[in-house]
Amino acid sequence: MRSTDYLMILIFAAVMLTMPLWGPLIDAGYPDIMQRFAVFGLIAVGFNLLFGLTGYLSFGHAAFLGVGSYTAVWSFKLFTMDVIPAIIASTIMGGVVALILGFVALRRSGIYFSILTLAFAQMMYSLAYSVLTPLTNGETGLQLALDDPRIIDRAMGINPESGLPSTSFLGFGVTSGDNNLLGYWICAVIAILGFYIALRINRSSFGIMLRGIKSNQTRMSYTGLSARPYLITVFVISGMYAGLAGGLLAAVDPLAGAERMYWTASGEIVLMTILGGVGTMFGPILGAGIIKWLEAKLSTFNESVVEHALAFLPDSIEHSISVVVSKFVGEGWHLSLGIIFMLIVIFLPGGVMEGLQRLTRLVGFGKKHSQGDAAVRAPAE
Amino acid sequence: MSAILSVSGINKSFGGLKALNDVNLQVEENSIHAIIGPNGAGKSTFLNALIGRLIPDSGTATFLGKSLIGQQPQAINQMGVSRVFQTPEIFGELSLLENVMIPALAHADGAFKANWWTNLHDRKSVREAAERELHDVGLESKMYEIADNLSRGDKRRLELAMCLSQDPKLLLLDEPTAGMSRADTNEIIEVLKTIHAKGMTKVIIEHDMHVVFSLASRISCMAQGHVIEEGTPDEIRNSPKVREAYLGDEADEH
Numbered sequence: 001m002r003s004t005d006y007l008m009i010l011i012f013a014a015v016m017l018t019m020p021l022w023g024p025l026i027d028a029g030y031p032d033i034m035q036r037f038a039v040f041g042l043i044a045v046g047f048n049l050l051f052g053l054t055g056y057l058s059f060g061h062a063a064f065l066g067v068g069s070y071t072a073v074w075s076f077k078l079f080t081m082d083v084i085p086a087i088i089a090s091t092i093m094g095g096v097v098a099l100i101l102g103f104v105a106l107r108r109s110g111i112y113f114s115i116l117t118l119a120f121a122q123m124m125y126s127l128a129y130s131v132l133t134p135l136t137n138g139e140t141g142l143q144l145a146l147d148d149p150r151i152i153d154r155a156m157g158i159n160p161e162s163g164l165p166s167t168s169f170l171g172f173g174v175t176s177g178d179n180n181l182l183g184y185w186i187c188a189v190i191a192i193l194g195f196y197i198a199l200r201i202n203r204s205s206f207g208i209m210l211r212g213i214k215s216n217q218t219r220m221s222y223t224g225l226s227a228r229p230y231l232i233t234v235f236v237i238s239g240m241y242a243g244l245a246g247g248l249l250a251a252v253d254p255l256a257g258a259e260r261m262y263w264t265a266s267g268e269i270v271l272m273t274i275l276g277g278v279g280t281m282f283g284p285i286l287g288a289g290i291i292k293w294l295e296a297k298l299s300t301f302n303e304s305v306v307e308h309a310l311a312f313l314p315d316s317i318e319h320s321i322s323v324v325v326s327k328f329v330g331e332g333w334h335l336s337l338g339i340i341f342m343l344i345v346i347f348l349p350g351g352v353m354e355g356l357q358r359l360t361r362l363v364g365f366g367k368k369h370s371q372g373d374a375a376v377r378a379p380a381e
Numbered sequence: 382m383s384a385i386l387s388v389s390g391i392n393k394s395f396g397g398l399k400a401l402n403d404v405n406l407q408v409e410e411n412s413i414h415a416i417i418g419p420n421g422a423g424k425s426t427f428l429n430a431l432i433g434r435l436i437p438d439s440g441t442a443t444f445l446g447k448s449l450i451g452q453q454p455q456a457i458n459q460m461g462v463s464r465v466f467q468t469p470e471i472f473g474e475l476s477l478l479e480n481v482m483i484p485a486l487a488h489a490d491g492a493f494k495a496n497w498w499t500n501l502h503d504r505k506s507v508r509e510a511a512e513r514e515l516h517d518v519g520l521e522s523k524m525y526e527i528a529d530n531l532s533r534g535d536k537r538r539l540e541l542a543m544c545l546s547q548d549p550k551l552l553l554l555d556e557p558t559a560g561m562s563r564a565d566t567n568e569i570i571e572v573l574k575t576i577h578a579k580g581m582t583k584v585i586i587e588h589d590m591h592v593v594f595s596l597a598s599r600i601s602c603m604a605q606g607h608v609i610e611e612g613t614p615d616e617i618r619n620s621p622k623v624r625e626a627y628l629g630d631e632a633d634e635h
Binding site for chain 2: 200205206208211216220222226230237
């Protein structure tokens, strides 16, 4: 690894670990949204390993996310409320499901691969509502119950005094208490580790083979390389990232529902990666942050908030503007997201990262440290 | 000298067209064997049958005692057969160094190795091999450029370096100098002569008789999917069959 790579990890780690300090500045200082930044950043990093390096566009990553969540909740129900076994199990399950799907879907490339993954994810979604209901608890979603076996916890005499137990990390409560940041620290540290591993893969000889596959698969085979095992390996790694992310979601909020596997959830992961910048290290994390921030902010706005913000305008104008604007917030926040996405894809095909690069070139021409500054500032957006 | 590649009775039809018609060929170890012939004679099709791109209807091709027919392209390459294509097959988005390191890694690590922890540039011996081959073809100074930005001639050189980095036992060259200036062509001839001194068997398809007669120790002439004549350069030059099928006026020019 080169020194710039270590710098990248340091920057990312610094940004993640100081988020409780700068989060409040963008109105995102509370654990729930910070956890989302970390978890969806992680899944986007894993997705980018597949899509960014090999160019294989998976539309089924939410399936691994869902499987990870279900696995984690089952681990809580059956064995222990500790999050460590839960996230290990969900990572493994994400990998196992990815191996099965990869074995089938990677027989095809391009649009056919995308369709196969999409079909698989939708099939998982439907199964969760039908034959798999004993495992998924159908529409209600999988939740903790008072009479869960929790074999290990009970054997060790750990039992909540009253009500449902909460998840714990080596005995410390993850979700208990107000503004408890432990859940965020777990997510942040794992996201940093995930980023580090992704960077290693990116710079490795395995990584260059994946980029070779994206560039020219004909040449790969006449160069004596089998593309398929490479693709399956990276698909499994990517699935493990998604499974781990699903496990983390369950660790900070122990319930799992099938809607996590719906195709829009897969689409969102694709969107994050493209919005931030496919193939870049920081881009997907940035995209995840932007989308999750917009979701948290815009979806909570309603007509009265808009009217309040526009109160300085004359009544007649205010009313007509707020009618239009309110369509783009609240439940309609996807409209805003769609517009932002279109603008980015049309004007900045390389995503936000390309925009930042252009900006630093424009503003800090000749300044040596402008690149680093951009990266530091970036995730704050 | 023994035959490193021995081909007999290869047939291939596309619909009603007989692209390869009972092709027989023996390539001696450490020789440069040229295949000439008019357009559509089946030269490239013949190479495709050797590297696993298409499966012939019948016939055998034995390389170092092992059959090439029905093998996967990557397996054939791992046996020591590399090919330079007529249109360069390179990794357009990657740097020249990376372009050459991929085949060098394939040579060092085999068809699949999930070495996802070691940094690419920490593979010293592979990197050195790649740099050496880039130097040999004269592209060392452009090592960090993106392959797509190269000129046509440079792309051919790059592909040659990629094949050479695998240290193949048999190198198949499909018109390695097509579309190149005379100066560039001469340079490629020099490169091929230099690597030939290291001992590497080559089969070369070429239209440019200047290249053929400067390099080849043995020449086969194909026409209509069939080898119509085989011999030393002098024999080919004086063969009435070849003259009739292909060389025509061109033979007099050289």
